[in-house]
Amino acid sequence: MTTPKTIRSAGAFEYGMWLFTRISGLGLLIFGAISMGVGFAMGGRLYLDMPAMFRWTFFPNPNHVINSNIPSIDPGWSNAFWQIYSMLMIFMATVHGVNGLRMVLEDYIESPLLIAFLRGLTLLMLIGGIIVAIYVVLAS
Amino acid sequence: MTVSRRVSLWSGVRYKGKQGMLNWALHRITGLGILLFVGIHVVVSFFGQQFGNDLAFAINGIYESWQFQIFVYFCVLFHAFNGSRVALMDIFPGLIRYQKELIWLQWLIFIPAYGLPVFVMVRNALAGL
Numbered sequence: 001m002t003t004p005k006t007i008r009s010a011g012a013f014e015y016g017m018w019l020f021t022r023i024s025g026l027g028l029l030i031f032g033a034i035s036m037g038v039g040f041a042m043g044g045r046l047y048l049d050m051p052a053m054f055r056w057t058f059f060p061n062p063n064h065v066i067n068s069n070i071p072s073i074d075p076g077w078s079n080a081f082w083q084i085y086s087m088l089m090i091f092m093a094t095v096h097g098v099n100g101l102r103m104v105l106e107d108y109i110e111s112p113l114l115i116a117f118l119r120g121l122t123l124l125m126l127i128g129g130i131i132v133a134i135y136v137v138l139a140s
Numbered sequence: 141m142t143v144s145r146r147v148s149l150w151s152g153v154r155y156k157g158k159q160g161m162l163n164w165a166l167h168r169i170t171g172l173g174i175l176l177f178v179g180i181h182v183v184v185s186f187f188g189q190q191f192g193n194d195l196a197f198a199i200n201g202i203y204e205s206w207q208f209q210i211f212v213y214f215c216v217l218f219h220a221f222n223g224s225r226v227a228l229m230d231i232f233p234g235l236i237r238y239q240k241e242l243i244w245l246q247w248l249i250f251i252p253a254y255g256l257p258v259f260v261m262v263r264n265a266l267a268g269l
Binding site: 022025026028029049050051054058063067093097098100101104125129132133135136139140 | 168171172174175178179182183185186189190204206209213216220223224227230257260261264
């Protein structure tokens with residue numbers, strides 16, 4: 001008779017990141033749907049070509065639509081609402097993406113020391129990425 | 141006790157995981173691709189915005205070209221569709237039995253959702269619009 005295998009819990013951190021990946025993934029889909037819908041409501045069908053609409057959907061930054069036929073980005077396309085919205089997207093996307101990179105790395109690396117080092121490196125990437133991205137949003 | 145994951149590339153490729161394995165591999169590749177693209181794009185936009193760097197504008201010019209957008213659109217849309225399917229199966233574990241059917245359904249929705257915009261993009265690019 002074989003002894004039944006016990007599966008050890010991966011821990012609160014892994015469970016939290018697992019849950020965050022699902023929630024942020026679905027959240028990014030909802031955010032994309034909203035920015036696309038509002039973009040169409042603001043006349044995107046008339047002013048934007050399709051690539052510009054995609055860029056706006058993925059990330060509602062005025063630089064993403066400035067090269068299209070929009071008469072002016074001032075009223076609806078560039079304001080504090082989209083800046084806060086962008087920052088929420090940045091937070092969800094960077095944590096989702098960098099955590100994904102960490103998961104892939106830890107799948108192929110066995111040395112605990114190297115894993116600890118790479119975790120520190122990905123954490124630095126995460127913080128640096130968030131700071132630079134928020135700076136770009138606030139300056140554009 | 142951890143399971144050794146040190147498997148050669150060849151035996152990894154020969155593992156007959158069918159649809160599930162293909163989607164798993166594509167999910168990883170597209171996810172890392174998006175991370176690479178978005179990371180470079182954010183840093184490059186910072187240098188273009190703050191210092192007017194020529195290299196930064198050149199790289200963002202590549203990103204705006206229609207050829208590159210076809211590629212990025214595949215990565216983002218596939219990752220979104222596959223991620224939704226995985227999240228759906230996590231919320232309703234009963235669906236895991238029907239994974240193969242769900243993957244077929246996923247491709248059935250993905251192909252028009254990806255193909256139609258790409259068709260429009262290529263047609264507009266070739267017509268010089």
